[in-house]
Amino acid sequence: MRFSIEPLQSDNAFDQWKDAMKAVARLPMGIPGDFRKKVWLSLADNHIKDLRIDWEKTVRFAFNEKSNPDDNKLGLQIVKDLHRTGCTSFSGHDNEEDRAVLKRVLLAYARWNKRVGYCQGFNIIAALLLDVMDRKEDDALKVMVYLIDHVLPESYFANNLRALSVDMAVFRDLLRMTLPGLAKHLDYLQHAAQDQTTGACYEPPLTNVFTMQWFLTLFATCLPKNIVLRVMDSILLEGSEILLRTALTIWGKLARRIMNVPSADEFYTLMGDLSAEMMQGNLFNVDSFIKSIYSIAPFPFPNLIDLREKYTYNIRPFTNTANGNKKQSRATKNVLYSDDDELDEDDIEAISCFPGMEGQSGTEADISSVGPGAFGASVDSQGHRIPYMERMSTDIHALKKQYETLRLRQRQAHIIIAGASVRKTPKPKAVVFVPKIETPTAMNHLFIGKLPSGGKNRIIADGPTIAPISTRSSLLSKQVYAVTKAENRHRRDSSRNNSVNSNSDTLSSAASVETVQDTSKTDNSPISEKVEESSKTTESETSQCITKDENSLSNTETKKDWSTVSLHTVGLDNSDSDSVKSEDEVRSCSVDTNEESTAEHKPTEEVIKINSGDRSKSYKDLRSNQSEMALENGGANGLILSSDVPYRKSKHTMMLQSYTRSVNMVEGDSYVTKYSHSSNNSTRKNSSHVPSTSQHPTPDSGSDTSLSPSYKSKPFNPFPTKHINQNRAKTGLKLGLYSASTLSQLDNKFKKKTLS
Amino acid sequence: MAAGPYNYSYIFKYIIIGDMGVGKSCLLHQFTEKKFMADCPHTIGVEFGTRIIEVAGQKIKLQIWDTAGQERFRAVTRSYYRGAAGALMVYDITRRSTYNHLSSWLTDARNLTNPNTVIFLIGNKCDLDAQRDVTFEEAKQFADENGLMFLECSAKTGENVEDAFLDTAKKIYQNIQDGSLDLNAAESGVQHKPATPRNPLNTDQTPNKEGCAC
Numbered sequence: 001m002r003f004s005i006e007p008l009q010s011d012n013a014f015d016q017w018k019d020a021m022k023a024v025a026r027l028p029m030g031i032p033g034d035f036r037k038k039v040w041l042s043l044a045d046n047h048i049k050d051l052r053i054d055w056e057k058t059v060r061f062a063f064n065e066k067s068n069p070d071d072n073k074l075g076l077q078i079v080k081d082l083h084r085t086g087c088t089s090f091s092g093h094d095n096e097e098d099r100a101v102l103k104r105v106l107l108a109y110a111r112w113n114k115r116v117g118y119c120q121g122f123n124i125i126a127a128l129l130l131d132v133m134d135r136k137e138d139d140a141l142k143v144m145v146y147l148i149d150h151v152l153p154e155s156y157f158a159n160n161l162r163a164l165s166v167d168m169a170v171f172r173d174l175l176r177m178t179l180p181g182l183a184k185h186l187d188y189l190q191h192a193a194q195d196q197t198t199g200a201c202y203e204p205p206l207t208n209v210f211t212m213q214w215f216l217t218l219f220a221t222c223l224p225k226n227i228v229l230r231v232m233d234s235i236l237l238e239g240s241e242i243l244l245r246t247a248l249t250i251w252g253k254l255a256r257r258i259m260n261v262p263s264a265d266e267f268y269t270l271m272g273d274l275s276a277e278m279m280q281g282n283l284f285n286v287d288s289f290i291k292s293i294y295s296i297a298p299f300p301f302p303n304l305i306d307l308r309e310k311y312t313y314n315i316r317p318f319t320n321t322a323n324g325n326k327k328q329s330r331a332t333k334n335v336l337y338s339d340d341d342e343l344d345e346d347d348i349e350a351i352s353c354f355p356g357m358e359g360q361s362g363t364e365a366d367i368s369s370v371g372p373g374a375f376g377a378s379v380d381s382q383g384h385r386i387p388y389m390e391r392m393s394t395d396i397h398a399l400k401k402q403y404e405t406l407r408l409r410q411r412q413a414h415i416i417i418a419g420a421s422v423r424k425t426p427k428p429k430a431v432v433f434v435p436k437i438e439t440p441t442a443m444n445h446l447f448i449g450k451l452p453s454g455g456k457n458r459i460i461a462d463g464p465t466i467a468p469i470s471t472r473s474s475l476l477s478k479q480v481y482a483v484t485k486a487e488n489r490h491r492r493d494s495s496r497n498n499s500v501n502s503n504s505d506t507l508s509s510a511a512s513v514e515t516v517q518d519t520s521k522t523d524n525s526p527i528s529e530k531v532e533e534s535s536k537t538t539e540s541e542t543s544q545c546i547t548k549d550e551n552s553l554s555n556t557e558t559k560k561d562w563s564t565v566s567l568h569t570v571g572l573d574n575s576d577s578d579s580v581k582s583e584d585e586v587r588s589c590s591v592d593t594n595e596e597s598t599a600e601h602k603p604t605e606e607v608i609k610i611n612s613g614d615r616s617k618s619y620k621d622l623r624s625n626q627s628e629m630a631l632e633n634g635g636a637n638g639l640i641l642s643s644d645v646p647y648r649k650s651k652h653t654m655m656l657q658s659y660t661r662s663v664n665m666v667e668g669d670s671y672v673t674k675y676s677h678s679s680n681n682s683t684r685k686n687s688s689h690v691p692s693t694s695q696h697p698t699p700d701s702g703s704d705t706s707l708s709p710s711y712k713s714k715p716f717n718p719f720p721t722k723h724i725n726q727n728r729a730k731t732g733l734k735l736g737l738y739s740a741s742t743l744s745q746l747d748n749k750f751k752k753k754t755l756s
Numbered sequence: 757m758a759a760g761p762y763n764y765s766y767i768f769k770y771i772i773i774g775d776m777g778v779g780k781s782c783l784l785h786q787f788t789e790k791k792f793m794a795d796c797p798h799t800i801g802v803e804f805g806t807r808i809i810e811v812a813g814q815k816i817k818l819q820i821w822d823t824a825g826q827e828r829f830r831a832v833t834r835s836y837y838r839g840a841a842g843a844l845m846v847y848d849i850t851r852r853s854t855y856n857h858l859s860s861w862l863t864d865a866r867n868l869t870n871p872n873t874v875i876f877l878i879g880n881k882c883d884l885d886a887q888r889d890v891t892f893e894e895a896k897q898f899a900d901e902n903g904l905m906f907l908e909c910s911a912k913t914g915e916n917v918e919d920a921f922l923d924t925a926k927k928i929y930q931n932i933q934d935g936s937l938d939l940n941a942a943e944s945g946v947q948h949k950p951a952t953p954r955n956p957l958n959t960d961q962t963p964n965k966e967g968c969a970c
Binding site for chain 2: 119124
């Protein structure tokens with residue numbers, strides 16, 4: 001380590017210097033105020049150097065007095081916020097000059113990064129930076145570029161604040177790990193006002209309102225300035241995980257008082273008082289506060305990358321699907337989904353079947369009792385993974401529960417299908433929906449498959465980053481995915497190379513979802529469904545879809561929107577078995593064991609072709625008929641997970657996800673989801689086990705090896721990071737926030753079982 | 757902590773929505789503090805305020821969620837719409853664009869709240885009549901067509917601000933009285949407070965020792 005205020009000029013001098021500064025920052029007193037500016041600037045300079053741009057030129061452009069075409073809109077928003085900077089030295093005073101400087105910096109950043117532009121909260125950050133930079137505009141801009149473009153996660157301030165929502169969700173998980181007592185109490189408060197009949201929860205996670213603001217303003221609106229500056233030092237040096245650490249530290253310090261609060265309403269009232277106290281600086285001592293931030297967990301924060309990854313692909317965009325349910329009659333109401341949160345919780349339950357998803361078993365409520373290393377030690381040790389494995393194997397209860405959910409949803413689907421077919425004036429080709437199967441028992445075979453020799457479980461997911469969002473094909477229906485052009489291209493490439501089975505090897509490192517082949521005993525027309533899904537692609541594409549949908553929604557009446565729903569649901573009465581397979585690399589629909597189908601999806605004219613052997617049917621103009629149903633069919637979208645040991649030979653279907661909306665969107669181009677030939681073959685191979693017995697699929701070579709979850713391993717990523725970022729950049733996301741209380745509940749059950 | 761009986765019998769949850777800079781936070785501040793805050797800090801994400809009012813002899817606590825108006829915040833503020841008993845939809849009478857966006861806000865409000873949610877349209881800044889860009893009649897017609905309650909207010913002078921919040925509460929209370937609002941449903945946004953609060957620790961399994969200061 002080399003201690004100097006600024007890094008020296010040599011190859012690794014910067015890293016050495018940075019390490020030294022990191023060490024200084026965590027000492028009592030931290031980086032001296034006089035040096036702060038130089039340290040921040042050195043960090044920013046290094047980033048700018050890496051970008052290999054002409055900074056002088058950039059500055060000239062960004063601070064250009066002439067107006068750019070986009071400036072007007074930006075300028076208006078920025079000016080509106082100028083007098084509202086809140087807590088910094090820039091507010092309040094009627095200092096025209098300060099305001100002009102602030103405006104120029106904000107405008108400069110908006111010109112520099114057009115995608116992010118101006119976000120409410122920037123004025124506070126920029127004011128803080130200007131303060132430290134002695135009001136030097138270009139220096140403030142430089143640090144702001146480094147901070148927002150490099151240090152903080154992408155999309156923290158743009159793209160519907162997706163990354164921020166991810167961090168809010170991640171934070172709740174971390175809170176469960178580090179402060180289980182508090183987390184439990186908050187969960188209790190959140191769910192106390194739960195709807196008795198539907199079980200729906202209408203209270204958003206209680207920490208959200210605070211963490212959202214804290215993260216957006218880097219704590220400048222909640223902590224006194226001396227602490228904010230220390231926290232900023234750490235953020236710039238150590239990265240964005242400091243945000244989560246700081247938030248954990250704050251909650252830890254407030255925990256005692258929050259534990260006494262009996263209701264959510266009083267929690268908010270108390271937090272109002274506590275926020276004021278924090279701001280005044282009476283509550284915390286700077287040095288012990290900073291010490292807590294560093295001692296809360298080892299660096300880098302264990303599991304943080306995985307958790308962020310998980311939520312990045314798993315955040316449930318907030319949809320309006322609940323709307324459709326309102327239309328349902330009372331009689332069907334309790335059978336039907338009424339609430340998004342319910343889905344969310346199911347989601348979480350599904351996730352919690354996987355290892356590494358929750359915190360350590362300790363009950364430390366006070367962070368200070370978690371010394372450095374305590375966390376990492378328990379997580380890293382081999383021994384810690386075994387309980388997870390055992391818990392997975394003992395988690396019959398959870399799986400049963402999921403099975404129940406599945407059945408319930410099947411009933412829902414049935415009702416909806418029946419309802420839709422009754423309501424709608426029958427169109428010639430729309431017979432599609434008439435279900436042959438009369439009873440919800442059609443899916444009972446999911447668990448029958450645990451016959452010792454029946455099938456083989458294919459575990460594809462082995463990491464903690466399960467993002468099992470998929471569309472489940474309902475009884476006799478298929479849902480054809482809308483995929484973006486680029487993804488489609490990618491997919492086709494991959495499908496060319498990989499058969500489904502060989503894919504599973506690749507996928508075994510991925511957080512993906514799997515499975516189901518089940519046949520119907522009770523009916524003459526057994527059905528096998530196979531939905532295989534890798535979360536990431538699906539999630540990213542669904543989210544894109546949803547965003548578009550939401551956007552269009554916001555300006556139109558819901559009814560109109562329904563007409564844009566282009567989800568296809570095609571049932572085949574006369575097929576003996578119906579297998580649908582969708583996977584991240586391959587989207588496919590195959591009908592019957594020897595039949596294949598190619599789905600063609602166009603935004604304007606929608607065609608679904610089902611090639612049944614030599615027959616070929618094409619249904620046109622299904623849209624108007626199907627769209628309504630499709631929307632209501634939210635509950636019938638499913639997500640399927642596989643778990644291992646107890647049902648080693650079986651496949652489980654879990655969870656249904658109402659991603660109907662996701663399917664709506666077409667990127668404006670037509671595209672075709674095709675099954676590559678090799679995939680077809682493999683499907684056929686899989687399906688051939690399915691005839692009309694309850695036998696279950698498909699020995700899979702990749703399965704056993706992937707049974708042992710190495711949850712530390714990084715999840716499979718079908719796209720290079722850059723690719724994903726581009727996708728994210730392209731599209732906005734509507735975010736729903738998980739109310740993940742069931743996670744902890746379930747985990748408690750696991751723990752009990754494991755212990756007993 | 758306040759463990760005694762509540763001094764109010766209902767909690768109504770409100771949300772305030774509308775474009776950026778229409779004065780949502782100022783309305784809230786005027787209502788809760790009875791003061792106009794000229795340089796009211798903009799809302800980052802979601803903020804909340806409370807005030808206890810009295811309707812028909814009943815004490816009612818209003819829990820008011822104030823949302824950020826910037827478009828990019830809409831995704832994260834949506835989760836606060838749910839279970840709102842009242843929604844105050846605000847536009848600025850001096851800026852037509854904020855009025856034009858009402859349909860989009862209304863769509864959100866309708867989709868994300870329950871059918872009984874009282875939606876109240878507020879034309880703010882009516883003290884700036886000289887700069888008026890949206891006529892009262894026009895907005896009144898929009899409100900009538902969509903079944904909204906409507907008032908023009910001024911967060912600056914305080915004109916009609918109380919009325920807007922109180923009328924909403926009266927309407928909600930009326931809905932409770934005539935039975936159209938189901939108090940047992942959490943989506944109603946109304947909580948009826950029993951005389952003694954439930955003890956959270958009863959249902960909670962053994963509360964954490966370290967975390968519990970009681």
